Amino acid sequence: MAGYKQKLFNRLKPFIGVVFLQFGYAGMDVLSKAALNKGMSNYVFVVYRHVFAFVVMAPFAVVLEKKERPKMTFSIFMKIMVLSLLEPVIDQNLYFLGMKYTTATFAVSMYNVLPAITFLMAWILRLEKVKLKSARSQAKVVGTLATVAGAMVMTLIKGPVLDLFGTNGSNSHNQQNGGVNLQHAIKGSIMITIGCFSCACFMILQAITIEAYPAELSLTAWICLLGTAEGGIVALIMERKNLSAWSLQWDTKLLAAVYSVVCSGMAYYIQGAVMKDRGPVFVTTFNPLCMVIVAVMGSFFLAEVMYLGRAIGAIVIILGLYLVIWGKSNDYESSSTDTKEPVLPAKQTIDESNGKDEHSNYQVVTINNLGAGNIERDEQV
Incomplete structure (x- = not known):
């Protein structure tokens, strides 16, 4: 029974991890919007966000991965440099x-196109196979187009206001022309x-980098450190005439910066860690959960307006x-079946070439395992 529970927990760990991420992101979106509404610079906020994350994560990386951390090479370092530019600087600032121009609910709803974009880029880079005659591949394509349309x-499209929680009426400053x-x-x-x-x-690049540098805590610390440096350069340039933007007090700005350890660390x-088993697309498929959480929290704490058009687009x-997810899951489930296709050519090759004994015996064992399921031990010799 203990073994079954452990096996079940191991299977659920990726799902628990990504659900925890979405709750963390939801809290970050609400706090970030509150801090930005109080006049906090987004450039400075990104810097503080990664400073706090680095201070918290670095000691864990030094202690826990002392023996597991691989040697840093120039290639790995350049990958980390690009990673710290893509997410901490470009993505978060934009x-x-x-x-700032919209609302927290609108921003997180728009971000639901991320899984489709990830899938599209994987397709372009030939990391994702698409056969237009296949039902699951058609689901991927239609799902990608639907997310863009939404x-x-x-x-x-705005439409009438949806006062779902009875709190939107007080948000008069957002109801402009x-x-x-x-x-x-x-x-x-x-x-x-x-x-x-x-x-x-x-x-995608993080999934590639973590294969060459399988130390998640150390990789996180490096991304936060280099993200702080690169984001700091951008912030100094953009806020060069506003030094007061760097000041922090005991208010929402400081709370948002401290809480960002959850999201940037x-x-x-x-x-x-989840990408090791499930890949980058799986990590991004739970974004709609974050949208629902932010919509509820934004209505209560920020008095944000929810319009019918935005609700329809979100749906x-x-x-x-989830059409994209359905196509991906079917591909994953059928991957073992697809690997059986080259069995017959492999057997023919074994019959025609007797010189490669070790390779041939290995193929015979593989075929017998797939077919009858029973083999004699003397066949492996």
Whole structure:
């Protein structure tokens, strides 16, 4: 019984990890929007976010991975440099700028296109196989198009206000004329979409890097450290005439910076660990959960307005997203069946070439295992 529970827990660990990530991201989105509303610079916020994360994660990396940490090479270091540029600098700054123009709910809803973008980039890079005659491949393509369409609906269509929790009426400053809101929505959506592309590149490159540098805590510490340096350069340039932007007091700004340890520290570590088993697409498939959490929290704590058009767009995004997931899961389930295709040519090769004894015996054992399931031990000699 103990063995069964351990096996069940090991199977559930990736799901527990990504669900925890989405709750963490939801809290970060709400606190970030509150800090930005109080005038905090998004450039400075990104720097503080990774400073706190590095201070917390670095000691764990030094102690726990002292014997496991591989040697740092120039190639690995350059990959980490690019990682720290893609996510801590480009993605987060564009995401927070987009959030300034819109709302926390809108920003996290737009971010639901991330799994589709990740899938599309994997397809272009030939990391994802797509056969247009296959039902599951068609689901991937249709789902990708649906997420993009849903994002456009959220951006361009507003509709009536949905007062789901009875708290939106107090948010009068967001209920401006349609032209201004539309302009802000377009600017914000463009920034968030570019951030999604940057984050998708980060996910794929992190999955590649972690194979050569399988030390998640150390990799997280390096990303936070280099992200602090690169983000600091950007912040110094953008806020060179506003030194007061660096000041922190005992308010929401400080709370958001401290809480960011969850997203800029633990998040990099957890998603890196999950990627080892499930890949980058799996990590991004739970984003809709974050949208639901932020929508509820944003209505209660930020009094954000939820429009019908945005709700419809979000539903379309979720449906498209899970079409992509369905196609991916079927591919994963059928992968063992697909590997059986080269069995017959392999057997023919064994019959035709008797000189390669070790390779031939290995193939015979593999075929017998797949077919009858019983072999005699003297066949392996």
